[in-house]
Amino acid sequence: MGKITVIGIGPGNLDQMTPKARAAIDAADVVAGFTTYIKFIKSIIGDKEVIGTGMMQEVDRCRLAVKAAADGRNVVMVSSGDAGIYGMAGLVYEIAFEYEVSERPEVEIIAGISAVNGAAAVLGAPLMHDFAVISLSDRLTPWGLIKKRAMLAAQGDFVIALYNPKSKSRVKNIEEIHDILMQYKSPETPVGIVRSASREDERKVITNLRDFTKEEIDMFSIVIIGNSKTFVKDGVMVTPRGYKI
Amino acid sequence: MGKITVIGIGPGNLDQMTPKARAAIDAADVVAGFTTYIKFIKSIIGDKEVIGTGMMQEVDRCRLAVKAAADGRNVVMVSSGDAGIYGMAGLVYEIAFEYEVSERPEVEIIAGISAVNGAAAVLGAPLMHDFAVISLSDRLTPWGLIKKRAMLAAQGDFVIALYNPKSKSRVKNIEEIHDILMQYKSPETPVGIVRSASREDERKVITNLRDFTKEEIDMFSIVIIGNSKTFVKDGVMVTPRGYKI
Numbered sequence: 001m002g003k004i005t006v007i008g009i010g011p012g013n014l015d016q017m018t019p020k021a022r023a024a025i026d027a028a029d030v031v032a033g034f035t036t037y038i039k040f041i042k043s044i045i046g047d048k049e050v051i052g053t054g055m056m057q058e059v060d061r062c063r064l065a066v067k068a069a070a071d072g073r074n075v076v077m078v079s080s081g082d083a084g085i086y087g088m089a090g091l092v093y094e095i096a097f098e099y100e101v102s103e104r105p106e107v108e109i110i111a112g113i114s115a116v117n118g119a120a121a122v123l124g125a126p127l128m129h130d131f132a133v134i135s136l137s138d139r140l141t142p143w144g145l146i147k148k149r150a151m152l153a154a155q156g157d158f159v160i161a162l163y164n165p166k167s168k169s170r171v172k173n174i175e176e177i178h179d180i181l182m183q184y185k186s187p188e189t190p191v192g193i194v195r196s197a198s199r200e201d202e203r204k205v206i207t208n209l210r211d212f213t214k215e216e217i218d219m220f221s222i223v224i225i226g227n228s229k230t231f232v233k234d235g236v237m238v239t240p241r242g243y244k245i
Numbered sequence: 246m247g248k249i250t251v252i253g254i255g256p257g258n259l260d261q262m263t264p265k266a267r268a269a270i271d272a273a274d275v276v277a278g279f280t281t282y283i284k285f286i287k288s289i290i291g292d293k294e295v296i297g298t299g300m301m302q303e304v305d306r307c308r309l310a311v312k313a314a315a316d317g318r319n320v321v322m323v324s325s326g327d328a329g330i331y332g333m334a335g336l337v338y339e340i341a342f343e344y345e346v347s348e349r350p351e352v353e354i355i356a357g358i359s360a361v362n363g364a365a366a367v368l369g370a371p372l373m374h375d376f377a378v379i380s381l382s383d384r385l386t387p388w389g390l391i392k393k394r395a396m397l398a399a400q401g402d403f404v405i406a407l408y409n410p411k412s413k414s415r416v417k418n419i420e421e422i423h424d425i426l427m428q429y430k431s432p433e434t435p436v437g438i439v440r441s442a443s444r445e446d447e448r449k450v451i452t453n454l455r456d457f458t459k460e461e462i463d464m465f466s467i468v469i470i471g472n473s474k475t476f477v478k479d480g481v482m483v484t485p486r487g488y489k490i
Contacts, residue, residue, distance in 0.1 A: 011356075015265040018255065018358065059488050082362045086486065089370035093483045094490055101479065111256075111366040113263065113356045117327045121354040125334035129386070130394055132377040132403065140487030141374070145402070149375055152401040156394040158377065234346065238338045241331065242385030243304050245339055 002105050004069035004096070006089045008082035008112020011197045012040045016118065021110050024076050032065035033078030033088070034058075041078065051075075058091060066095045069105035082114035086135055086163055116161045119194035119222035122204050124236035126192055126224045131159035136166070136173045143173070150177050154184035159230065159239055162223040174223075178213045181225060185209055190226040192237045193217060206237050247350050249314035249341070251334045253327035253357020256442045257285045261363065266355050269321050277310035278323030278333070279303075286323065303336060311340045314350035327359035331380055331408055361406045364439035364467035367449050369481035371437055371469045376404035381411070381418045388418070395422050399429035404475065404484055407468040419468075423458045426470060430454055435471040437482045438462060451482050 005024040010016035025031065025044055032051035051064050062077070069075040079087030089109045096107050120127045132153035138146060153160050160181070165174050181189075187210035195203045195218065205215050209225060217223065230239040250269040255261035270276065270289055277296035296309050307322070314320040324332030334354045341352050365372045377398035383391060398405050405426070410419050426434075432455035440448045440463065450460050454470060462468065475484040 008362075010263065015268070016263045016356065018261045018263055020260040023260070059490055082358075082365075084362060084365040084370050084372050085376075086373065089366075090373040090483050090486050091488055091490070093370055093478075093481055094485060094488070097478055098490075107481075109366040109370065111261065111358045111362040113327075113358060114362055117253075117329060117356040117359055117362075120327075120329040121334075121356040125329050125338055125354065127329050128331065128335040130377070130379045130391075131330075132375070132398070134375045146375075149401040149403060152397040153377070156397040157390070158394060158398075233338075233342055236338055236352075238335050240339060241335050243336055243339070245304055245336070245343075 002069040002072045002074055003108065004066055004075040004077055004092060004105050005108045005110060006077045006079065006083045006092050007110040008079050008087060008114065009037060009041055010081065010113035011115065011118035012080065012199045014041070014044070016113050016198060018112065021112060024110055027074060028076035029073045030068050030075045031078060032061060032075060037078050037080045062088060062091045062095050066092060066105065070099060070103060079112070080115070081118070082112040083109060084111065085114045085133070115163065115197065115222050118197035119224060122194050122197045122202065123192035123206065123224060124238050126226060126230060126237040126239050127159055128239040128241050129159060129227060131161060133161045133163065135163040136177060137164035137170070138173065147176060147180060150180050151184070154181050157227045159227045160225040164219055165221055165223045166217045167219040174213055174217065181209060185225070186228065190230045190232045190237050192224045193221055195221045206232055206235065247314040247317045247319055248353065249311055249320040249322055249337060249350050250353045250355060251322045251324065251328045251337050252355040253324050253332060253359065254282060254286055255326065255358035256360065256363035257325065257444045259286070259289070261358050261443060263357065266357060269355055272319060273321035274318045275313050275320045276323060277306060277320060282323050282325045307333060307336045307340050311337060311350065315344060315348060324357070325360070326363070327357040328354060329356065330359045330378070360408065360442065360467050363442035364469060367439050367442045367447065368437035368451065368469060369483050371471060371475060371482040371484050372404055373484040373486050374404060374472060376406060378406045378408065380408040381422060382409040382415070383418065392421060392425060395425050396429070399426050402472045404472045405470040409464055410466055410468045411462045412464040419458055419462065426454060430470070431473065435475045435477045435482050437469045438466055440466045442467070451477055451480065
């Protein structure tokens, strides 16, 4: 019986991937994952077998990877950021559970620096306090539920981090969420947008709730909307924890 | 002018700290932080100067660290997990902002594996979807606001991660939150509790919403409460992303 180790490679540059994740790659015979993410680690893969994207969807790729592990290979499945946050960790378990226990490969999850942590570090300290993470992709989640979550998070004055805020084919979701947030949060609430955190093409913008949808946002962007205490000073976005200073 | 770099060391074992954070420690003259966390990295500090806890509170320790940087030293401020999530990142900025720009040390934040990511990896894949992170410590946050956030997160069927769920002097908060969550989530909702994720004394329990407060929980525990789709199988807690498999 082989093993499948699901790792998060962090924001993309090797110095933000943990030694534990790195060791899992080094030990693997087979590397599986979305081709874009595999490129980030190309320099350390060597001539290992790759199960990349091609025309395959996530489920088929994942099934191939789990099968390779069941067949005795040592497989590493790569997610960007953290595999446990909108990544491949859940799907690998779901597919592994299709095997009887006696036939099932071992599954291990190794945490990574998630996109929201990476983006926050680039902006300053925008999270710091209670926060909610919401994906605006309605491919796998009913749009009504996503809107409801945005509304409730805004009512609770959570810092809100948006994953998958926009794609070429999905441009209106963020406008609807903007309308909802404007009902509950001040239009002056600081908003940070980060794309490709800590990679060469990193871009960051700090603006406010009223205006943020005018900025360039795509599926690789993370949007962080402050709470009522969040402030911006000298280009840095900070949510105070509440210490008296 | 010196520099203060605020790093997250991850869950505590060195193989889950990023090379970037490690490099910041190596480059520093002075290491500041809560003594418990500094112990985790003792083997790599060497004979650098340490600004530890002693009897100092966070604010005083942070002030000393920022002053050392303003005086020209290269300081690294250590948080466990990620410094941007209930860590020292915000406070360092707030104190640095007390200095005029011309006197202010450079501040850099380096992301770490946050406690919630570390705990999730130990439990399986409990986050995976939209989630809310709430600290139950009411030292710096009004208790009414914390309860309101827990209620709204439960209404939104978020996966909910609780930081600081309980301490020796604060044992009732988690009971009140339990009562609130029971109003909106099924008593069978899976709940995972992890203490000292990926350290030698790691402990994990997977139980359900009805019963989880009977388990041993302390200030170093992370509690993750699933959404309505979360399931447990063969000792693993998984929240499906929604793929049709």
